[in-house]
Amino acid sequence: xxxxxxxxxxxxxxxxxxxxxxxxxxxxxxxxxxxxxxxxxxxxxxxxxxxxxxxxxxxxxxxxxxxxxxxxxxxxxxxxxxxxxxxxxxxxxxxxxxxxxxxxxxxxxxxxxxxxxxxxxxxxxxxxxxxxxxxxxxxxxxxxxxxxxxxxxxxxxxxxxxxxxxxxxxxxxxxxxxxxxxxxxxxxxxxxxxxxxxxxxxxxxxxxxxxxxxxxxxxxxxxxxxxxxxxxxxxxxxxxxxxxxxxxxxxxxxxxxxxxxxxxxxxxxxxxxxxxxxxxxxxxxxxxxxxxxxxxxxxxxxxxxxxxxxxxxxxxxxxxxxxxxxxxxxxxxxxxxxxxxxxxxxxxxxxxxxxxxxxxxxxxxxxxxxxxxxxxxxxxxxxxxxxxxxxxxxxxxxxxxxxxxxxxxxxxxxxxxxxxxxxxxxxxxxxxxxxxxxxxxxxxxxxxxxxxxxxxxxxxxxx
Numbered sequence: 001x002x003x004x005x006x007x008x009x010x011x012x013x014x015x016x017x018x019x020x021x022x023x024x025x026x027x028x029x030x031x032x033x034x035x036x037x038x039x040x041x042x043x044x045x046x047x048x049x050x051x052x053x054x055x056x057x058x059x060x061x062x063x064x065x066x067x068x069x070x071x072x073x074x075x076x077x078x079x080x081x082x083x084x085x086x087x088x089x090x091x092x093x094x095x096x097x098x099x100x101x102x103x104x105x106x107x108x109x110x111x112x113x114x115x116x117x118x119x120x121x122x123x124x125x126x127x128x129x130x131x132x133x134x135x136x137x138x139x140x141x142x143x144x145x146x147x148x149x150x151x152x153x154x155x156x157x158x159x160x161x162x163x164x165x166x167x168x169x170x171x172x173x174x175x176x177x178x179x180x181x182x183x184x185x186x187x188x189x190x191x192x193x194x195x196x197x198x199x200x201x202x203x204x205x206x207x208x209x210x211x212x213x214x215x216x217x218x219x220x221x222x223x224x225x226x227x228x229x230x231x232x233x234x235x236x237x238x239x240x241x242x243x244x245x246x247x248x249x250x251x252x253x254x255x256x257x258x259x260x261x262x263x264x265x266x267x268x269x270x271x272x273x274x275x276x277x278x279x280x281x282x283x284x285x286x287x288x289x290x291x292x293x294x295x296x297x298x299x300x301x302x303x304x305x306x307x308x309x310x311x312x313x314x315x316x317x318x319x320x321x322x323x324x325x326x327x328x329x330x331x332x333x334x335x336x337x338x339x340x341x342x343x344x345x346x347x348x349x350x351x352x353x354x355x356x357x358x359x360x361x362x363x364x365x366x367x368x369x370x371x372x373x374x375x376x377x378x379x380x381x382x383x384x385x386x387x388x389x390x391x392x393x394x395x396x397x398x399x400x401x402x403x404x405x406x407x408x409x410x411x412x413x414x415x416x417x418x419x420x421x422x423x424x425x426x427x428x429x430x431x432x433x434x435x436x437x438x439x440x441x442x443x444x445x446x447x448x449x450x451x452x453x454x455x456x457x458x459x460x461x462x463x
Contacts, residue, residue, distance in 0.1 A: 006380050010373030013342040015234040015268070016275065017310045018368045019227040021347050022361065023276035024302025026223050027283035034077045034211055034288075041069025042200040044087070049193020059190040063111045064095045066186065067133055070205075071098075071178035077210045078177070079218065085175065093126045096133075096175065107131035107175060111186050115141025119149065122171065123163040132166075136173040137182035143168050179204070208289035216290065220281045227276025228269045235268040236261065271313070279309045303347050314339045330402050338379050345375030 048061040064087050071085040082101040088094055098105040108130045112118040115138040122132045123146060134142045150164035173180040185203065192198035200206070239261035282291075283305045289296040315336050322332040349371020350364040357363030389395070394403055409419055 003377065006376040007373055009338075010342060010346075010376040011238070011369065013339060013376070014346050014369045014372040015231060016271070016314070017306065017343045017346045017372070018234070018350065018365060019230050019272045020275040020279040020306035020310050021303060021350050021364060021368060022230065023223040023227055023279040024283050024306040025364070026226065027219065027280045028287070028302045030219050031207065031211070031284060031287040034073060034207060037069070037073040037076050038200065038205050038207070038210070041065065041073060042198070042205060044069060045189065046193050046196075046198060049190060049196075049198065055187075055190055055194065058194065059111055059187055060109070062190050062193060063109050063133075063181075063186050066181055066189070067107075067109060067175050067178040068096045070210075071096075071175045073205075073210045074177040074179070077212070077215050079215070080177070083177070085177070093130065098175065105131065107133055109133040111135050111183055113183070114138075116145040118142050119145040119164070119167055119171075123149070123160075123167045125159070125163055128163065128166065131175070132171045133175065133178075134171050134173060135183035135186065136180035137184070139171065139173045142171050146171065206289065207287070211284065211288040211290070213290070216281060216284045216288070219284055220277050223280035224273045224277035228273040231272025232265055232269045235265045239264065275309055275313060278313075279306045282309070303351055307344055307347055310343045311336075311340050314343070328402075338376075341379055342372050342375045346372035349374075 044065040045062050048065055049058055051058065051061070053061070068085040068087045075083045075085070082099075084099045086097045086099065088097060093108060094106040095109045096107040098107065106129075108122060108127045110118050110122040110132075111134070112121055115134075118134050118138055119142045122134060122142075146164045146167040150161045150168060153161040153164065181203075189198060189203065243258075243261075279302070283302040285291045286295045286300055286305070287302075318327070318332050318335045318339075321327045322329065327335070346368045350368035353367025353370065354363040357366065390403075412419060
């Protein structure tokens, strides 16, 4: 058994599987963060429904949690760093506070039974300067009522008219990132939370509604870039060690070493980018429900997606080598089986050690490397044991092992057979002398076709 070869294979497969595993972990963390926001919104609405307030007041409190919660869900799904929506629950006029990198924005929310009642309530002077959120089905009615009340109070109470005009100009049915909801559904949610029967899925509080395809592509691009960087580092490291050792021993390096490093890094980083992108795309797509509820309900772990991705790409590479004739069928089967075992053990090792060493990337990297190397060594050892059995039994193991019973020439000579050996015949290259032909000119017959045309003023004849 060649330990050096097993170690080299383990490191190479680790560099391939680790980037896919890391991309899967990034995707899983992203989906989990969005799901946590959904769970938090549902929890907060249920808490508001369990208070001793009357149902109309509960409806208002739940409306605040709905808009603040759905805004946080969408902001998280879109990767808006630094954007957060809070519901203060104090005696200030601020129902929701939007925290942004540039500062804070304040909002007031009113959900009354009629558009006119909502318009009057949200036009209170104490809400001056705040964003005004109203039911989605009442938005146009609120604006119409606010403008009518503005005209009615314009001459008699100009300050009151100013507030109605502000409502007419600024009323909207959602925060920058929240989901609009009408008054009837908000009332139904209030009743359901009061009874403990509220189901967020009924109102679209699910991953597939908030993680859009554009979000999947954005996170896929980030995971691919991260995979490319990690692969580049892992590919450069062995070459740098080799260069340093050669400098110490020989005090110089060949240009070929630098060239080989460049080729290895470029090809490896491209493959790593593809592995990371595919893993992230399918991990997020499946977990968020974009590939169907059936796959989402299977709860496929991102590590399994990473395994499938790496093994599939490796099998495709081996298939191309087989098609080109660079490897035999037996070598193809051996490569695919060996790579699959090493990849699976590497990823499982990464997950196990990550729990013991909770340092991001480091624990997973160490575990993946150890698992890959151990799997490679165990595979070689097991292969030797199995082949000992195959040699004695003659089993072909479903034709994976090629059993060749042709005796070598040396053995045949030892047992007394006279072998006929054919001399190798080499044909001399025949060169033909170049023959130059003189140019032959043939006499030709000139043929002219007569045609009629204009030969003079108003005269037609043969040209």
